[in-house]
Amino acid sequence: MDEPIWLKFIVAFVIMNVLLVGMAYMTYFERKVLAAFQDRMGPTRTGPKGLLQPLADGAKLLGKEDLIPGSADKWVFFFAPLVVFVTAITSVAVIPFGTSFDVAGQTINMTIADLNIGALFVLAISSVGVYGIILGAWASSNRYSLLGGLRAAAQVVSYEIILGLSLVGIFILTGSLNLGDIVAEQSRTLSIGPFEISNWFILSQPLAFVLFLIAAVAETNRAPFDLPEAETELVSGFHTEYSAFRFSFYFLGEYIAMIVMSLFASTLFLGGTDGPGSDSHVLLGILWLLLKTILFLFFYVWLRATLPRFRYDQLMGIAWKVLLPLVLLNIVVTAAVRLAVNS
Amino acid sequence: MMTTSETTPSVADFPADYPSTGSLSISEDRTLDDGSHLITLNMGPQHPSTHGVLRVILKLDGEVIVDCDPVIGYLHRGVEKLGESHRYAQVVPWTDRTDYVAAPLNNLGCVMAFEKLCDLRAPERAEYWRVIMAELSRIASHLVWLGTHALDIGALSMSLYCFRERELILDIFEAFCGARLTTNMMEIGGFSRPIPPALPGMIRDFLKIFPERMKEYAGLLDANPIWLARTKGVGVITQEAALSYSLTGACLRGSGINYDIRKAMPYLVYDRLDFEVPLGTYGDVFDRYLVRMEEMRQTIKIITQALDHVEKMDTPLMAYESAYVIPPHKGTMTTAEDMQRHFVWVIKGFSPPVGEAYVGIEHSKGELGYYVVSDGSSLPYRFRVRSPDFVNLGVLPHLAQGAMLADVVALIGTIDIVLGSVDR
Amino acid sequence: MPWDLIIFYMLAAVCIAAALGVVVATNPVHSAIFLVLCFFNVAGVFVMMGAEFLAVIQVIVYTGAILVLLLFVLMLVNPDDLPEFHQGKPVQRVVGGLLGLILLLEIAIAILNREVVGVTGTATPEAIAAVGGNTQAIGRLLFSDYLLAFEVVSLVLTVGVIGAIVLALPERLGEKVVQRKGTISLGHARGVDMEALGEGTPEGEAPILSGRGGFAKASGGRKLVMTNDPDEYTGA
Structure with a gap:
């Protein structure tokens, strides 16, 4: 924490812009992967292999007319998309992109805000993100939007619990809520007989990993949990009435939330920046983190290409009747094992 | 003294909350006895999963449907009236536009009704080809149903897979008659054009590919717990309800009622072909899905048999001996007599004997009936289409009450409607 | 140190303004939004005091869960059914004003009470650092000194949850489809x-x-x- 505040701002600025470009190309990635799943080509016309498609989409959205329904609550309608966008992008602040390195006499910390409750911070911010959806839905004064907003509220509150509780096992094993500590704990190499394996939490907390993955998909409102926007039932749900750049804030927010969730999952379960050569080279560590993140993003797209959508009551039933007992079981077992090892 | 209201009920006799279908209006929200507030949701006519321009007015208690009222007529083109103002051969293309995903089947029913009116039967070879084309059309129609039904429930990729295979069928149609969607394929009396030599090969290629693709669909859906959860136990139609709503097609057979016109009242050459009719036992969305999937497999069997048989045949395709059939094109370019005869026939059409005819065929969606009355002129006196989807759609309010909002799209999908056919 | 002070006053000012907004806003959804803002700033004040855990819990539990459910209800209520905030019955206005005044007096007395001001409690920065941080300090307190209260609260909440389930239980649960x-x-x-x-x-x-x-x-x-x-x- 010795670095001056201006340096922190520069790091934050760089990471934010990388994230925005990453989001733009996440849409390209999704379209291409989805196209491959569905025996199609995906975008090919804009630029070589359609690589400029995200930019064209952005320009198009900027140029569209910004429609506001006559009966909408204007102020709430204005700022609701921003809530989604800002909260999505804020939570990246606590993700450790590596330890620190020295450039021109300055120590650059690769975590923007090294909070001692980093993991909880991500959860807190993502739970605030749902306000963007609920308020946007309410402000549109459209019944499809309202139903989408209600679904979003119930869904996010339920799956937030699963998401948070699935991490408790990790907190018990690490003894810290700091994401840096969690990565450091996973960087240790365990020797079991002749084998040397990394202490990634996916190995010691497999059940928690699966539960986290399910809850993370639900938390980001993606298929098969995309009920708030279910386009075949609710005609896009909460953002039915949004257009132009206001709509794209929702879009940006959703994709950035996916990227952040993937980064978060990689950090918590797949060792974050840990990987061969990551101790000596910071950039190699970032590369490993990105590879793991892309794995999760691919998983998101894979789900979307394969699975039908849950029904509202089934979604809630799974959260409360299946996932919650499992996640509590995981906590009890982890705590018992930890207690037995300690004593 | 009797008042009018005692003899004929007027609007004033019914209280405002009279519980009948068609009583819902979008402008009013309702409050239940226990004080809970009902939301009125207007679904459609511009909605991604009402399969066209169906409008459904829903009264929702939370996500649970209390009342459901389908509103139709947004795609009404007056096909029946158009049928009465065109010559017989000109009516056939209009039937393409009713159920536009299964045009050859519509053509088939129409020309069979006209043929019955004229007491005329197409040659055997033409009947085999009619069976092949009708069954291909059944697969195409079922593929559109499967793709859109799965898409409604959220299985995004299924729609693209289904349309990929449908493309192969449309290619066959294009090779056969030159058009892909509105084929106008069947003619009164058989087929006036020769069968393209490449056609049997194309069909055999499709028959080879399609069963493998069917396994892919089943792998994606049958083994998927979400798909099972969304379809099993949803939209149950009991046998009593199926009969009282006079459902036909997969909606009827999914409830375990053995009625397939191809078996019950065989037409064309179906009595010579070996195939089975699948029946469901639960009568829910999943049973109807299974029934339609099995129907596609049986259809493959039918086409294979018919194709094996017809390829060896070298008999005429058109019943030229009949006076009600358009004369051959053969001499129209060379001899004046042939040209005149043809010209007069096209301009004046033909006049069937006075009488009436009804033909019901097993359409991909149920019983498609054509009723035609002739007064001896060259225009039908009455042309009536009994479209299966219109009748089947009537069961939607019965199914939707008590279901959840997300089920409505599954229910619309499972009834398998095409609004062109519902509204006609 | 002055930076801390400036940030504190900013948080406090927004917090009070938002709290005023809760009361003044005519639309209940707007009130809820102001309440979210208020809670956020309270969380900020917690962070200023070094209680990051408390701040995050404040955001997760109050803004993330409880207020979402509050909004859930507000969105379902027909705006016409809502009481007009400015035109309460005379009795309500008088009693409300009285209660507010009493609360204000209580707080004023608490602030003016010289014994509280400037007296440090047991939770000094040193004491917190000794147990490993604010999260650990709260945990130790909850599960040692306040264990009974903690357990009672969880029992009450469990009763509340079960009661809510019983009240909201639909009459028919998952009708089984029978084979004909x-x-x-x-x-x-x-x-x-x-x-x-x-x-x-x-x-x-x-x-x-x-x-x-x-x-x-x-x-x-x-x-x-x-x-x-x-x-x-x-x-x-």
Whole structure:
């Protein structure tokens, strides 16, 4: 924490812009992967292999007319998309992109805000993100939007619990809520007989990993949990009435939330920046983190290409009747094992 | 003294909350006895999963449907009236536009009704080809149903897979008659054009590919717990309800009622072909899905048999001996007599004997009936289409009450409607 | 140090303004939004005091869960049914004003009470650092000194949850779909006889399909009855 505040701002600025470009190309990635799943080509016309498609989409959205329904609550309608966008992008602040390195006499910390409750911070911010959806839905004064907003509220509150509780096992094993500590704990190499394996939490907390993955998909409102926007039932749900750049804030927010969730999952379960050569080279560590993140993003797209959508009551039933007992079981077992090892 | 209201009920006799279908209006929200507030949701006519321009007015208690009222007529083109103002051969293309995903089947029913009116039967070879084309059309129609039904429930990729295979069928149609969607394929009396030599090969290629693709669909859906959860136990139609709503097609057979016109009242050459009719036992969305999937497999069997048989045949395709059939094109370019005869026939059409005819065929969606009355002129006196989807759609309010909002799209999908056919 | 002070006053000012907004706003959803803002700034104040854990819990529990549910209810309420905030009954206005005044007096006395101001409690920065941080400090307190209260609160909450479930339990839970006893045929005399259904096969009339094993391969846990004849049906 010795670095001056201006340096922190520069790091934050760089990471934010990388994230925005990453989001733009996440849409390209999704379209291409989805196209491959569905025996199609995906975008090919804009630029070589359609690589400029995200930019064209952005320009198009900027140029569209910004429609506001006559009966909408204007102020709430204005700022609701921003809530989604800002909260999505804020939570990246606590993700450790590596330890620190020295450039021109300055120590650059690769975590923007090294909070001692980093993991909880991500959860807190993502739970605030749902306000963007609920308020946007309410402000549109459209019944499809309202139903989408209600679904979003119930869904996010339920799956937030699963998401948070699935991490408790990790907190018990690490003894810290700091994401840096969690990565450091996973960087240790365990020797079991002749084998040397990394202490990634996916190995010691497999059940928690699966539960986290399910809850993370639900938390980001993606298929098969995309009920708030279910386009075949609710005609896009909460953002039915949004257009132009206001709509794209929702879009940006959703994709950035996916990227952040993937980064978060990689950090918590797949060792974050840990990987061969990551101790000596910071950039190699970032590369490993990105590879793991892309794995999760691919998983998101894979789900979307394969699975039908849950029904509202089934979604809630799974959260409360299946996932919650499992996640509590995981906590009890982890705590018992930890207690037995300690004593 | 009797008042009018005692003899004929007027609007004033019914209280405002009279519980009948068609009583819902979008402008009013309702409050239940226990004080809970009902939301009125207007679904459609511009909605991604009402399969066209169906409008459904829903009264929702939370996500649970209390009342459901389908509103139709947004795609009404007056096909029946158009049928009465065109010559017989000109009516056939209009039937393409009713159920536009299964045009050859519509053509088939129409020309069979006209043929019955004229007491005329197409040659055997033409009947085999009619069976092949009708069954291909059944697969195409079922593929559109499967793709859109799965898409409604959220299985995004299924729609693209289904349309990929449908493309192969449309290619066959294009090779056969030159058009892909509105084929106008069947003619009164058989087929006036020769069968393209490449056609049997194309069909055999499709028959080879399609069963493998069917396994892919089943792998994606049958083994998927979400798909099972969304379809099993949803939209149950009991046998009593199926009969009282006079459902036909997969909606009827999914409830375990053995009625397939191809078996019950065989037409064309179906009595010579070996195939089975699948029946469901639960009568829910999943049973109807299974029934339609099995129907596609049986259809493959039918086409294979018919194709094996017809390829060896070298008999005429058109019943030229009949006076009600358009004369051959053969001499129209060379001899004046042939040209005149043809010209007069096209301009004046033909006049069937006075009488009436009804033909019901097993359409991909149920019983498609054509009723035609002739007064001896060259225009039908009455042309009536009994479209299966219109009748089947009537069961939607019965199914939707008590279901959840997300089920409505599954229910619309499972009834398998095409609004062109519902509204006609 | 002055930076801390400036940030504190900013947080406090926004917090008070938002709290005013909660009371003044006519639209209850706007009030809820102001309340979210207020809670956020309180969380900020917690961070200023080094209680990051408390701040995050404040955001997760109050803004993330409780207020979301509050909004949930507000969105469902018809705006016409809401009480007009500015036109309460005279009694309500008088009593409300009185209660507010009493609360203000209480707080003022608490602030003016010299014994509280400037006295440090046991939770000094050193004491917190000794147990490993604010999270650990709260945990230790909760599970040692306040264990009884903690358990009682969880019991009360459990009772509340069960009560809510009992109240909201739908009358019919997951109706099971039953398999029909058999299929019927429209072409067969017995087939259209609805009375006979479910009571077994009538004497002397065996179901045509039974025993032939006319079933399709099971798919998704279901089998289809395959018929070859329009008169076929399966018996009970």
